[in-house]
Amino acid sequence: MRRKPIPRPTAKAPLSETSQNIQSLPELAPKKKKRLVQMQLDLVGELRKKCRVCGMEYIPSNSEDVVLHRKFHAMNVGGVDFTKAFVERIKQNQVWAGGDGSFIAAVGRKDTLAFRNKASEVLKVVNTELAAVTIPDEALWSQLHSSISSKAVAHGEKPQPSAKGHSACSTSDRFKAYLYIHGQKCVGACLAERIQEAYTVVDQDDASEHTGRVPVPAEFHGASISISRVAEPAILGISRIWTSNLHRKMGIATTLLDSARSDFLYGMTIEKTMVAFSQPTGSGGELARKWFGRRAGWCVYID
Ligand SMILES: CC(C)(COP(=O)(O)OP(=O)(O)OC[C@H]1O[C@@H](n2cnc3c(N)ncnc32)[C@H](O)[C@@H]1OP(=O)(O)O)[C@@H](O)C(=O)NCCC(=O)NCCS
Ligand SMILES: [Zn+2]
Structure with a gap:
């Protein structure tokens, strides 16, 4: 049996437009949510890089990630x-x-x-x-x-x-x-x-x-x-x-x-x-x- 994971709050004012949609066409809500998540993943995917030596995937524009990769890479090499x-x-x-x-x-x-x-x-x-x-x-x-x-x-x-x-x-x-x-x-x-x-x-x-x-x-x-x-x-x-x-x-x-x-x-x-x-x-x-x-x-x- 499929259940909606978490009931979304429908009473809040900023969400009223979406809420109306949910009420009239309930099946549209999950689709819309899914599409938004997918967009985020694609964006990250574009920036992600996989090191050909150590195999770690990281985001070169993220300085924390770069430091993490440097440490991990050093373990692979040395x-x-x-x-x-x-x-x-x-x-x-x-x-x-x-x-x-x-x-x-x-x-x-x-x-x-x-x-x-x-x-x-x-x-x-x-x-x-x-x-x-x-x-x-x-x-x-x-x-x-x-x-x-x-x-x-x-x-x-x-x-x-x-x-x-x-x-x-x-x-x-x-x-x-x-x-x-x-x-x-x-x-x-x-x-x-x-x-x-x-x-x-x-x-x-x-x-x-x-x-x-x-x-x-x-x-x-x-x-x-x-x-x-x-x-x-x-x-x-x-x-x-x-x-x-x-x-x-x-x-x-x-x-x-x-x-x-x-x-x-x-x-x-x-x-x-x-x-x-x-x-x-x-x-x-x-x-x-x-x-x-x-x-x-x-x-x-x-x-
Ligand atoms: C495969 C691996 C574990 C070999 O480790 P290693 O410590 O270099 O292996 P050894 O020095 O004991 O090698 C013994 C012999 O295996 C053969 N060999 C090992 N690596 C080789 C390679 N990259 N290409 C060709 N022959 C190789 C050679 O005949 C070697 O003898 P030689 O040095 O006298 O020519 C290492 O290259 C590695 O970690 N690779 C990445 C991870 C991986 O692919 N693991 C295997 C999973 S199945
Ligand atoms: Zn690396």
Whole structure:
């Protein structure tokens, strides 16, 4: 049932003309209102600019917006600032350490609000560059009850002991964020996700030559790849991966990927064949090809 959202005051003198219209032709009122709102949006749209580096949309004629963009842009280029005290605190979650004092910290559902908020702040920079949706905090820090497939077990995953002893079911963090910290800045991040299935990236020539099956062409962020029609079991999804602009091509994303697969599940390193990328960008696809060591045959998943 449709209802008018808020009854407009019809008794006030300056609105009398409109009010008469409303009384005689009730259906005209919402249309008129809608048209006015649309005009405002168009006006803003004309002045709005999207930065091609950090992805932030801002209004160049608005000085507050310009300052906000400058700060946000700096985080994309040089990394997200952490205080010295915070770096010391988050070091307790270290899962990898580099020779130069850099380290990777894992942040999950059970961590303090301060840690989770910092991870969300970094993910905001990542999502803006990727033009990806923000994952709500309730989902980001939620728990997942998942059954473990026989293929996953075959690749080394230990099922949790259950009361009856035979149903392989476990609870885990749905997501874990891996933050690469260099000095007092977070210069890279990987958001890893527990997944169940993924699709194999198919080499076009291979697909027709060897399997005779037609793969599904898919376009992610403008980069087109072909994927198999049938889903395969998978364990770890790379939901987001990002390195700040100034620190790219130095192996940071590679180290983040390695840390995620060795840390995500307690006590085991996940096989690369069980790792999948979420809708990769052009550079994400290149990173994946290098990390998996092959052009095709690795997996992507749809979230
Ligand atoms: C993709 C991204 C995460 C790579 O981060 P990175 O820290 O520079 O990656 P690495 O240094 O570990 O790169 C490892 C290998 O991946 C490949 N690679 C990475 N970025 C590449 C790019 N832009 N173009 C081509 N190959 C690339 C290279 O083979 C590289 O090895 P090399 O340096 O020996 O040639 C980074 O470019 C980024 O943040 N991009 C914007 C966000 C994005 O697109 N994320 C991917 C989402 S799926
Ligand atoms: Zn910018």
